[in-house]
Amino acid sequence: MIRPLPLFIGLRYTRARRRNRFVSFISASSMLGIAVGVMALITVLSVMNGFEKELRERILGMVSHATVQGYESGLSDWRELLPGLDQRGDVIGAAPFVNGEVMMTRGSAVTGALVRGIDPARETAVSRVANNLIEGRLDTLADGEYRIILGSRLARELGVTTGDAVSVITPEVRASAAGILPRLRRFEVGGIFEVDMAQYDGSLALIHLADAQRLLRMGDTVSGIRLEFDDLMAAPARVREIARALPGNYLVSDWTMQHRNFFRAVAMEKTVMFIILMLIVGVAAFNIVSTLVMAVQDKQSDIAILRTLGARPLTVMGIFVVQGSLLGIVGTLLGTGAGIALAMNVETIVPAIERLFSVEFISGDVYLISELPSDLRLPDVWRISLSAVALSLLATLYPAWRAARTAPAEALRHE
Template identity: 80%
Template sequence: MIRPLPLFIGLRYTRARRRNGFVSFISASSMLGIAIGVMALITVLSVMNGFEKELRERILGMVAHGTVQGAEAGLEDWQSLLPALDDRDDVAAAAPFINGEVMLTRGGAVTGALVRGVDPQREARVSRVAANLISGAMENLADGGYGVVLGSRLAAELGVATGDTVNLITPQVRASAVGILPRLRRFEVVGVFDVDMAQYDGSLALIHLADAQRLFRMDEAVTGIRLAFDDLMQAPGRVREIARALPGRYRVSDWTMQHQNFFRAVAMEKTVMFIILMLIVGVAAFNIVSTLVMAVQDKQSDIAILRTLGARPATVMAVFIIQGSLLGVVGTLLGTGAGVALSLNVESIVPAIERLFDTQFISGEVYFISQLPSDLRGSDVIRIVVAAIALSLLATIYPAWKAARVAPAEALRHE
């Protein structure tokens, strides 16, 4: 098999045992540095992709993609507005809701909570609560039944389970013979949900929409209507179309008005981490410069002989570019294999490390999630591989250029 001369010599130099062991050590460390940098970059970006995906699914599975509310106070004409929104092709589901802040008590336990009045049949289409019930059922929320579905952390804080009762106290007051008293109502716990998000598991309680209307004295009004779309990324445009189509004055908003800055921050953090970790790959890649400079010094007599045999400077330059590029390519491939394997198994490796050292890397009390997710994307892997190989190739240019400028007479004078 005939191979080009620069490729043949470059491969031979790469495989050959060098007289200078330090050059071999620098070559191995350069290759290892690139491999570690690429592995770290693939793993970190996969974890950040998983983190963003998990947050997007969990947060946007609990909040409304879009919301229609009254221009000032409650939404009075929601019963006529709801069918009109349901009939729109761009709306997947619509559900009325009432929001209110209350205190929940049980024995000596007292905690604040956000109460949401919902239609049990419609709520399952706009949130993940019904799909994440660990006891009870949403159907147990009945008009006049005064039942409540609690988040798991909230239920644990109050020390209650399905079938127990809790006292719900609203900030509204009522006059009595003994003076001004807060409004209080006893509710039966008919369900407990766990969406694995402390923000909701520890503060959200659901009751029937009609019970909420009576509790907060809203008559027939509601706080608003929650909307769900098939593609939540198109929510801003669809909300604007709905706002133009609605008769009268309404406040129409979408999820990006509340959470867009958060997801932008996550995306920016991912970009910054890519740049920082790419610098690690860059440092390892530019160690190739040291390797090749010493290799050129070690091979000066060989270069001189090649030149006297008629090799052009471009041929000599190509020999060392190939030699340095091979170090970068091999290191990149090793790092890519290790990074892909680690990214695909990080969700099982991290829990094993946590059990081994009896620690927890991500606390559900602090973060939105309690497990380290991973989402390996081919586009990220390709981008990292191309960048690492490009840096390796760039690092070979100067030493190869110096090799091409070696003067044969000077190199062979002392041989």
């Protein structure tokens, strides 16, 4: 089989046993460094992708894709708006809600909470809270029954379970014969939900929409309308269309506006982490420079003989480009395989390490989630692998250029 001369000789040099063992050691360390860097990049980016995906799903499972609210106060005409929003082809669910900050007490336990009034019949179309109930059912919330569904952490703080009673105290006060007293209402715990996010498990409580309106003295007004779209990523464009179509001035916002800073921070962290870990790959790739410089010095006489036999400088340069690039390609392939395997099994490996050493890497009290997720994406694998190969190729250029400039007479003078 006929092969180009630079490829043939470059492959022979790569397979041949070197006289200088130190060159072999640096070659192996360069290849290993590239493999470790690529593996770390794939694994870390997969974990960050999983972290972002998990948070997005959990947050949007509780807050909806978009909301329609009044500019200064609540929505009093929400009953007229709902049919029009329901009839839009891109809206798969619309539900009114009432939000209010309250204090909750049970015996000596006191804690602050966000109470949300919902319509149980419509809520399942805009949130996944019904799928996260660990006790009770969502349809236990009925008008006038004054039942409440608590987040799991909130329920533990209050020391309550299904069937117990809690007192809900609003910020408003009322005058009585005994003086100024806070407004208070007793609710029966009808269920407990858990979404594994401290932000919601520890502070959110759900009650019926009509009970919330009476508790907060809102009359027939609601805080707004929550919307669920058929396409999550199209929410910004859909919100602009809805804002133009609504008959009046309303504040229409989507999930990217409500959590813009958070998701921007996650995207920035991914970019910074990619750059930092790519520097590790870069350091390992540029170790190839040392390997090839010493290889060129070791093969001075061979280069001189090739030149005297008629090999052009570009041919000599190609030999060492092949030799150095092969180190980078093999290291990249090893790192890619190891990174894919690790990223696909990180959800099993991390809990095993935590159990083995009795440590906790992700604390639910500190982070928004308590598990380490992973989401391996093919574009990230290609981007990392091609970047590593490109850095390896770049590292070969200077030593190869030096080899091409070797003068045959000088190299053979002492032979």
